Amino acid sequence: MSYPEGSVDDGRVITGSSNFSKSGLVNNLEFNVELKDRGDYDFASKKFEELWMDAVDVSEDYVATIQNDTWLSNNISPYELYLKFLYEYLKEQINQDMDRQDIYLPDGYMDLQYQKDAVTDAMQKLLEYGGVFISDVVGLGKTYITAMLLRALNSRALVLAPPILVDRNNPGSWPRVLEEFRVPNFYCESVGKLDQIPKKTDISKYEYVVIDESHKFRNENNQMYDDLYKLCVGKKVILVTATPLNNSPADILSQIKLFQPAHASTLPNPETRDLEAYFSKLQSKLHGLDRQTDKKEYLRVVRENAEKIRKDILQYLMVRRTRASIAKYYTEDLEKRGLHFPEVADPSALCYNFDENTDDIFNRTIERIVKEFRYARYKPLLYLINLDIQLESGQKNMVTFMRVMLLKRLERSFYAFNKSLDRMIGSYEKFIGMYRSGVVYTNDGSVKNLMTLLEDDNFDKIDSLITEGRVQPHNTDEFVPEFLPDLEHDLQVLQELKAEWSRVKGDPKLEKFIKTMRSDQNLKDKKVLIFTEAKETADYLTVELEKTFGSIVLSINGSSKSNVRQQVIDNFDGKVALENQADDFRILVTTEVMSEGVNLHRSNVVVNYDIPWNPTRMIQRVGRINRVDTKFDWIYIYNFFPAGPINDNIGLEELAIAKIEAFIEMLGNDAKLLTDEEIKSHDLFRKLKSAKTITGEDEEEDPELKYLALLRKIRDDDIELFKKIKSLPKKARVARKGDEASLITFFRRGKVRKIFQCRNTSPIELDFASAAKLLEAQPSEKGGHLPMEMFEDLGRNKEAFNNVFLAELAEGGAKQGTAAKLRAQVSALRSHMEGFTDDEIEYVDDVLNALDIGTISKKTTNKTYIEIKTDVPDGMSVYRWTFMKLKKNIDYSMIQRGKVVSAEPTGIKEVILSEYFGV
Numbered sequence: 001m002s003y004p005e006g007s008v009d010d011g012r013v014i015t016g017s018s019n020f021s022k023s024g025l026v027n028n029l030e031f032n033v034e035l036k037d038r039g040d041y042d043f044a045s046k047k048f049e050e051l052w053m054d055a056v057d058v059s060e061d062y063v064a065t066i067q068n069d070t071w072l073s074n075n076i077s078p079y080e081l082y083l084k085f086l087y088e089y090l091k092e093q094i095n096q097d098m099d100r101q102d103i104y105l106p107d108g109y110m111d112l113q114y115q116k117d118a119v120t121d122a123m124q125k126l127l128e129y130g131g132v133f134i135s136d137v138v139g140l141g142k143t144y145i146t147a148m149l150l151r152a153l154n155s156r157a158l159v160l161a162p163p164i165l166v167d168r169n170n171p172g173s174w175p176r177v178l179e180e181f182r183v184p185n186f187y188c189e190s191v192g193k194l195d196q197i198p199k200k201t202d203i204s205k206y207e208y209v210v211i212d213e214s215h216k217f218r219n220e221n222n223q224m225y226d227d228l229y230k231l232c233v234g235k236k237v238i239l240v241t242a243t244p245l246n247n248s249p250a251d252i253l254s255q256i257k258l259f260q261p262a263h264a265s266t267l268p269n270p271e272t273r274d275l276e277a278y279f280s281k282l283q284s285k286l287h288g289l290d291r292q293t294d295k296k297e298y299l300r301v302v303r304e305n306a307e308k309i310r311k312d313i314l315q316y317l318m319v320r321r322t323r324a325s326i327a328k329y330y331t332e333d334l335e336k337r338g339l340h341f342p343e344v345a346d347p348s349a350l351c352y353n354f355d356e357n358t359d360d361i362f363n364r365t366i367e368r369i370v371k372e373f374r375y376a377r378y379k380p381l382l383y384l385i386n387l388d389i390q391l392e393s394g395q396k397n398m399v400t401f402m403r404v405m406l407l408k409r410l411e412r413s414f415y416a417f418n419k420s421l422d423r424m425i426g427s428y429e430k431f432i433g434m435y436r437s438g439v440v441y442t443n444d445g446s447v448k449n450l451m452t453l454l455e456d457d458n459f460d461k462i463d464s465l466i467t468e469g470r471v472q473p474h475n476t477d478e479f480v481p482e483f484l485p486d487l488e489h490d491l492q493v494l495q496e497l498k499a500e501w502s503r504v505k506g507d508p509k510l511e512k513f514i515k516t517m518r519s520d521q522n523l524k525d526k527k528v529l530i531f532t533e534a535k536e537t538a539d540y541l542t543v544e545l546e547k548t549f550g551s552i553v554l555s556i557n558g559s560s561k562s563n564v565r566q567q568v569i570d571n572f573d574g575k576v577a578l579e580n581q582a583d584d585f586r587i588l589v590t591t592e593v594m595s596e597g598v599n600l601h602r603s604n605v606v607v608n609y610d611i612p613w614n615p616t617r618m619i620q621r622v623g624r625i626n627r628v629d630t631k632f633d634w635i636y637i638y639n640f641f642p643a644g645p646i647n648d649n650i651g652l653e654e655l656a657i658a659k660i661e662a663f664i665e666m667l668g669n670d671a672k673l674l675t676d677e678e679i680k681s682h683d684l685f686r687k688l689k690s691a692k693t694i695t696g697e698d699e700e701e702d703p704e705l706k707y708l709a710l711l712r713k714i715r716d717d718d719i720e721l722f723k724k725i726k727s728l729p730k731k732a733r734v735a736r737k738g739d740e741a742s743l744i745t746f747f748r749r750g751k752v753r754k755i756f757q758c759r760n761t762s763p764i765e766l767d768f769a770s771a772a773k774l775l776e777a778q779p780s781e782k783g784g785h786l787p788m789e790m791f792e793d794l795g796r797n798k799e800a801f802n803n804v805f806l807a808e809l810a811e812g813g814a815k816q817g818t819a820a821k822l823r824a825q826v827s828a829l830r831s832h833m834e835g836f837t838d839d840e841i842e843y844v845d846d847v848l849n850a851l852d853i854g855t856i857s858k859k860t861t862n863k864t865y866i867e868i869k870t871d872v873p874d875g876m877s878v879y880r881w882t883f884m885k886l887k888k889n890i891d892y893s894m895i896q897r898g899k900v901v902s903a904e905p906t907g908i909k910e911v912i913l914s915e916y917f918g919v
Helices: 023-026 038-053 059-069 077-100 113-129 142-153 172-180 193-198 223-232 249-256 274-286 296-315 323-329 329-335 356-372 389-412 414-436 447-455 459-468 485-502 507-520 522-525 535-552 562-572 615-622 653-675 682-690 691-695 705-717 719-727 768-774 791-802 817-830 838-853 858-869 878-889 892-897
Strands: 015-017 032-035 130-133 157-161 186-190 208-212 236-242 348-353 439-442 471-475 528-531 551-558 585-589 605-608 634-644 733-737 742-749 753-759 761-765 910-918
Touching: 015 038, 015 528, 032 130, 032 172, 038 838, 059 172, 077 113, 077 274, 077 705, 077 719, 077 733, 077 768, 113 142, 113 296, 130 142, 130 296, 142 172, 142 208, 157 172, 157 193, 157 223, 172 186, 186 193, 186 274, 186 682, 193 223, 208 223, 208 858, 223 634, 223 858, 249 274, 323 329, 323 705, 323 742, 348 507, 348 551, 348 742, 356 551, 356 634, 389 414, 414 439, 414 535, 485 605, 507 522, 507 634, 522 605, 535 551, 535 585, 551 562, 562 585, 605 615, 615 634, 615 682, 682 691, 705 768, 742 768, 753 768, 753 791, 761 768, 761 791, 791 910, 817 838, 817 858, 817 878, 838 878, 838 892, 858 878
Parallel strands: 130 236, 157 186, 157 208, 208 236, 348 634, 528 585, 528 605, 551 585, 605 634, 733 910
Antiparallel strands: 015 032, 439 471, 742 753, 742 910, 753 761
């Protein structure tokens, strides 16, 4: 440092080891020395001048480095930024096609790239989060993908599946497939025997649990789910289902909770740390919206919720591809294997007519079922003078389900409806007789125990549970006076309906079907599958078809013997070796027992004799013949719809729509039990006439497959461009023209990836597909000037990203319902444990923690709370009683799982890139 000429001293020398970084100035213990002597100054000055004379000018290289190799660069094109976005978002998946596991393939199995990619993706998700959904649409080989995955994992697995899929006589069963793939150390059992599994095998030795058709476990409140939950505790879970979401987002939640704690998930997004709170918040958006009067807004929220779930949760947990996306992005591999997917023709509507008298009875019956019938027999607890409010909801739900089931029976077949009337008349007469004897026996009124039976339309079992299940005696004087008159009123309605329907002769639906079977080319020559929901309808239909077509008709239902199942396999399963195939039957009449988990692809025709109100069920049915290895080029579907009297001025389809509308409008909000999110009849009719709906292909194309294909092509064909994309710096930014001013910024912290677009000073979050579409650019496109307002928008986007991490795990996760009540009881116990042992105190602390984390199942929680609230035996303290009930009901594995520490987001917050759109 030199002073001006004429100063007292020529200058000073400052020397030392520190630098101007944070480490040099703050963190490290370093110092500088000031030298004032003239000799020191002269020496340092001379040495500096000598070095300066030999210096090299680096300013141009420095500027070039700043401009070209850092985020300040102005030379990045919109196309390069677009590719950088795709690369950074998808880089964990780009090379999955090159990292496939060395998997054994049995003879006769094709080496398909899309299946091996699924294995690699599924393994990564499974090991990261403890569970994965394998959810390719029906017929793409989910069982084979799972077998390959288990083979690669090479550890013990417990496989749970519908009964027909653990039957070794079925060529497509799990035992047969896993043995063919040489999967070691597996144990298969029917989902109907979950409670027996711990008695048959040592659960602790299994590391993985596979649950086939896992969507069946969407209801947390029944015993089957609770039994399954206990089997899954501490295991990694593989959920196999083509239809993971059936009725509501809660369907997904119940399945995720089999491997993720309810209040402390390990998913990357902090918003999903408390899964129950997350899903509750989404559900609250629908509160106050009527499914009919607010339909447009209701459906908008439903779609918005579904997209949010996909973005926040399912992208980390699900492997799901459609035929269309696989055919598009795996074209070369499919052609190499000589494989093609069959085309599915748009379903044909078979509309059958009534005469005017029958139509009048039909319409009047609907009105009486909905408006006049009081269902007193099915809601007895609502007539108690001292009504238990906790049971009210269950009793009302029971009425709703019974109403819907009656309507479905009416549409299904007149024969089935008449049988239902006979049974209900007998049931009412017995119940009224019981009432008049002075005592009424009822169950606990909980519809949850009957949900599965109601969905399967098992009327016999439902009636048995109502009359013979868990019962409680009530004296008749415990009921309000209106109970008996309402029972007698219902019986009279049933008897009048029976009298009216006894006058109806003939069966127009059956007549239409037989006529079509004789004339339609697809139905009269080929193997045909006929689905109906009710055993009675199946039996009736089989008898009538045998009268016309003889012994080529085979019928199967849930109670059929094993030899009938073998006949179905031999005659309809394309996986059976040619020498073992039979051709004794051409027509198969079946209930839903054959709608899942079996191959029936020696046929390419499905007839839905009942209206399949829920399209999800249709997907399952058609999936039996829409297999990846079918020999057919086309799949055909036929759906029956009632149309009423012939009208010269109105077409059959319009009549059918009007008839369906009568059902839906009459039911009002109860229609949600028949349809999915679509409410009006024309929506349902349109969906059931759409091949895309029936195959599950009506979803949007998987965007990640599209962009992965692009990146992989660049990786393989343009290595220099691929290297350039990788080397582009973080924080890169580009400007280009747009329709309105906005800034898109892509952020990342660990595995949390978020994209925000700031418009008019308001940031909104974008999903990957929307952002990719906005950022997409052509190689020739040039970037523009970055204005100063871009930095203000960047600050707003940063704030939005930071706000994501404010969603911290709330203390005391068990905040609502019975879980909160049980926690209060356990907390009270914890405050009064002076006479308890250290081990007992530790156990109670673990229970409290498990309630907070959310690892105790709902069924166990409810059961434990109810038992604690029962009368305490004389001489025992309430706290010892509470402790005993905790120990009796709460499995230790559940509280051990509660000790797992959830994964908080790790890593620094990064701005990956930004793109400004200027007008």
